[in-house]
Amino acid sequence: xxxxxxxxxxxxLVCIYAILAVSLNLALGFTGLLNLGHIAFFGIGAYVxxxxxxxxxSPWIDIPLAVVIAALVGVILAIPTARLKGDYLALATLGxxxxxxxxxxxxxxxxxxxxxxxxxxxLGSISVVLAFVAGFALLCFLxxxxxxxxxxxxxxxxxxxxxxxxxxLGTNTFLYKLIAMGISAAMAGLAGxxxxxxxxxxxxxxxxxxxxxxxxxxxxxxxxASVRGAFIGTVIILLLPEPLRFIGFPPTLIGPAxxxxxxxxxxxxxxxxxxxxxxxxxIS
Amino acid sequence: MSSxxxxxxxxxxxxxxxxxxVASGFSLIYNVTKFMHFAHGAILAIGAYxxxxxxxxxxxxxxxxxxILTSILGALTNFLVxxxxxxxxxxxxxxxxxxxxxxxxxxxxxxxxxxxxVKTLPHANPxxxxxxxxxxxxxxxxxxxxxxxxxxxxxxxxxTRLGKAMRALADNKDVAQTVGINPERIYTVAFLIxxxxxxxxxxxxxxEQNLNPVMGIQLVINGFAGAVIGGMTSVPGAILGSxxxxxxxxxxxxxxxxxxxxxxxxxxxxxxxxxxxQGILGKKQREA
Numbered sequence: 001x002x003x004x005x006x007x008x009x010x011x012x013l014v015c016i017y018a019i020l021a022v023s024l025n026l027a028l029g030f031t032g033l034l035n036l037g038h039i040a041f042f043g044i045g046a047y048v049x050x051x052x053x054x055x056x057x058s059p060w061i062d063i064p065l066a067v068v069i070a071a072l073v074g075v076i077l078a079i080p081t082a083r084l085k086g087d088y089l090a091l092a093t094l095g096x097x098x099x100x101x102x103x104x105x106x107x108x109x110x111x112x113x114x115x116x117x118x119x120x121x122x123l124g125s126i127s128v129v130l131a132f133v134a135g136f137a138l139l140c141f142l143x144x145x146x147x148x149x150x151x152x153x154x155x156x157x158x159x160x161x162x163x164x165x166x167x168x169l170g171t172n173t174f175l176y177k178l179i180a181m182g183i184s185a186a187m188a189g190l191a192g193x194x195x196x197x198x199x200x201x202x203x204x205x206x207x208x209x210x211x212x213x214x215x216x217x218x219x220x221x222x223x224x225a226s227v228r229g230a231f232i233g234t235v236i237i238l239l240l241p242e243p244l245r246f247i248g249f250p251p252t253l254i255g256p257a258x259x260x261x262x263x264x265x266x267x268x269x270x271x272x273x274x275x276x277x278x279x280x281x282x283i284s
Numbered sequence: 285m286s287s288x289x290x291x292x293x294x295x296x297x298x299x300x301x302x303x304x305x306v307a308s309g310f311s312l313i314y315n316v317t318k319f320m321h322f323a324h325g326a327i328l329a330i331g332a333y334x335x336x337x338x339x340x341x342x343x344x345x346x347x348x349x350x351x352i353l354t355s356i357l358g359a360l361t362n363f364l365v366x367x368x369x370x371x372x373x374x375x376x377x378x379x380x381x382x383x384x385x386x387x388x389x390x391x392x393x394x395x396x397x398x399x400x401x402v403k404t405l406p407h408a409n410p411x412x413x414x415x416x417x418x419x420x421x422x423x424x425x426x427x428x429x430x431x432x433x434x435x436x437x438x439x440x441x442x443x444t445r446l447g448k449a450m451r452a453l454a455d456n457k458d459v460a461q462t463v464g465i466n467p468e469r470i471y472t473v474a475f476l477i478x479x480x481x482x483x484x485x486x487x488x489x490x491x492e493q494n495l496n497p498v499m500g501i502q503l504v505i506n507g508f509a510g511a512v513i514g515g516m517t518s519v520p521g522a523i524l525g526s527x528x529x530x531x532x533x534x535x536x537x538x539x540x541x542x543x544x545x546x547x548x549x550x551x552x553x554x555x556x557x558x559x560x561x562q563g564i565l566g567k568k569q570r571e572a
Contacts, residue, residue, distance in 0.1 A: 095505070098546055099547045113543075209501060210391075213385060262388075263385040270381065271369065283378045
């Protein structure tokens, strides 16, 4: 039974991270936005759901609210940063992650700061949670597949490939970047809300930079602009360090070893297979 | 002026000098190679930890050994990670992502070797009273070294053949190559010098504050923010930007809890990226 519980736990994490990976792929892979603020949307979703849940709201209200607020924050971040490109966009969005994490750490009357928020209500047994997150992961994948095949997806990919040309042909690139960031942030918020309700404890370490690299590794390993790739990348990156637990690795070294492992995998993929496993485009 | 205000301004100048130290190496590498080498933060931390490791052997050994080893490590990162990527004609976004991965890798190595607990470098650090504020010996050293390094870097960039080659490369790689400049060799030199500067910054910061494995991440981003605010392409601009950042942060905690220091830095960076991306003294770039 313990083993079944362990696999269910892994399954839930895979689904939550798959939602994150596919939503980051929408911004990074399909639209070409080097957004290092994605982990902040995840954290915002988690905090909103946790705070509202602890205040006594039903999860069926707090999770949608977390999604809406994450989406709003995504659009608000996109408005000023839409005209930034490449390095500067990366820096501004990374700065945004630091600001949000600093607020979570210091607004102690609301977030309890570094103490974190314990006792976030769970939604039934872990198999029930797995069923729900698997359903939502599937829904997010279908939405991204649908977007990629619709005229919206073609416009986003046109912005990625040649923004100036897209503008010349009459696309309001500003508006479409807002839409892409909004949808991407909404999904990250959804993942965060489920994460908070599953783990039942969150603290400001949810905004950590290593976790951001973990997400980018999932997208890059799977391949940019590939929906199936995002899923495969998530499974590989998430499950790769798991054997470390069973070969008698010293527990204090598991954390650093995990980080080294996924940093190394990301570097090797960038060096030897820059398009990832199923990627369709290069990182521009 | 009250003595608290004077102390806050002095603290701001010291913080500005620390960011200048960090920014000097980072922006040297950025200006020559044109990508954001975030792993610079991890290299800075490793420099500080190497100094800590050799600290028992005395300053005369620990200082040169840690600076030289850190310098070599920086060049090695360039050789093993960035050079093969450049050979594949990887975009600067790929280089940026690889530098984040390298940063995580180096930080995790540091964590595995020395653990997550904070380390201190015990040393005599007399406090001087200057009228209405006070300053420690280490803080004086930080401000002095920051000024010396910037003077040295300005001379290097403007007066030497190496500096001219670096500027030529930064300006136009193809033309630089046709006049016989070997880009890879100059990149190696930039990483050697930049990483040695990172070690100096790491050691001084370690002496002034403490050592922890992730000390470099926030520092490198603040240092870079200072450089962006002042103007990436201008050395006086980098001092000015770092100073402004240090002052705004330290004076900002007059109104906000000190935990918000980092957020103030990014808010300032954000404003500059939006309204004056070339910085205070920088020239307009052809393509950002």
